């Protein structure tokens with residue numbers, strides 16, 4: 001697709017652009033392996049469906065172990081050849097900045113592919129893309145500013161600590177932020193000099209394939225960046241079990257994360273970085289000011305991206321003295337966040353990614369009613385054919401209820417009440433997950449006390465989901481062990497080599 005001179009502004013504009021994204025007009029559906037776009041060796045394909053309409057967008061190559069083997073061999077050859085792994089960091093930076101520029105030049109097309117593929121509103125997809133480009137630029141800019149070390153040892157030696165690429169990195173990513181999650185992995189992995197094999201979700205492969213052609217145009221050498229669409233249990237598993245993959249960088253569910261650690265143990269003890277699920281608490285103390293504003297943020301914290309967000313603020317913990325009034329304000333805010341056509345820039349929520357996820361969310365809603373929580377909003381899917389579920393709010397949730405414990409990954413908010421700071425911290429930490437937590441208060445002593453006690457990879461104080469490229473992103477407990485973004489993620493994609501050089505007296 002050629003980028004139009006006029007900025008798309010209306011739903012009609014976006015629909016017109018979407019009409020151009022067809023296989024007949026060159027939409028890429030093949031895997032990108034060893035510098036070529038190819039069908040899967042066994043000829044298998046998978047259908048990718050627009051969940052807002054039910055229409056099949058394309059049949060995409062569905063790779064398996066045989067394709068993984070070829071890609072891994074090409075990636076290894078690239079590492080050994082050194083055209084990227086031994087290239088001066090400043091020159092890698094230039095290539096990655098060019099890729100970022102190309103993404104920016106094609107931002108409408110890339111955002112649109114994610115919207116069509118997984119149902120998110122186009123305005124959100126554009127925001128994600130800005131984040132993805134920002135991540136690429138940040139990591140590219142970092143790489144020629146990181147120094148190795150001279151260890152402070154005695155005069156008899158010069159002791160160097162060098163940073164070297166890991167080798168072959170397989171990035172396995174989910175569908176909820178297809179390009180942004182991709183960028184969070186591939187940007188530091190490529191910047192650090194690795195060869196990267198990207199396995200996008202089978203539910204959202206299109207933007208990754210477009211990215212492959214941009215990466216080629218930017219000048220990434222052969223075998224350094226490859227894209228293998230396909231299912232997790234086929235190509236994903238083959239990459240995870242490969243003896244020649246040095247690192248798995250994963251974002252997805254906790255269940256699959258656990259499997260990946262097993263695969264690493266069964267194969268070559270590859271490094272495994274996991275960014276997994278969450279059930280994040282958002283704590284509202286009675287002393288916080290401007291409850292209307294806080295309520296809007298609390299609603300957006302769960303309903304943004306249809307609730308399909310790892311850090312969704314899905315558990316709202318409200319001090320009982322303000323709970324009734326506050327929940328009313330959340331309901332009013334949620335009312336303004338109804339799902340709509342993802343191609344309409346005014347839509348705040350879009351469609352659920354696919355029928356399985358849609359049914360799963362509706363099952364949890366039925367379960368919440370059966371468990372005795374009070375349904376205050378939503379609860380019923382909208383008329384088809386699109387897979388739309390409105391903002392759904394349950395009050396009176398307890399930690400024993402499934403809707404209060406399990407990651408639903410949909411627009412379902414569970415409201416808990418608490419009477420003391422102690423109880424708020426106990427409820428917040430009573431979870432298998434530890435990805436994000438929010439707290440709203442004006443009391444700085446309380447803020448610091450509670451922040452320190454929350455078992456969470458990130459804490460948002462008087463905001464939700466704040467952060468930029470300078471901040472590491474990741475979880476504790478069963479939310480994972482990796483850190484995306486910031487220069488800390490670059491460190492994950494390199495090994496330390498200790499060099500002890502004896503010096504004659």
Ligand code: NAD
Pocket residue numbers: 172173174175176177181199200201202230231232233235236237240251252253254256257259275276277278309310311407409435474475479480
């Ligand atoms: P998922 O775990 O089902 O799939 C993620 C990826 O893993 C997909 O590409 C899938 O094909 C692949 N996969 C599945 N089984 C595999 C296997 N056996 N071997 C190798 N690969 C396999 O997750 P999803 O449904 O795509 O995404 C939703 C999940 O992602 C949620 O749990 C969400 O919280 C999590 N998530 C976490 C973060 C974070 O940063 N912590 C960010 C976004 C999403």
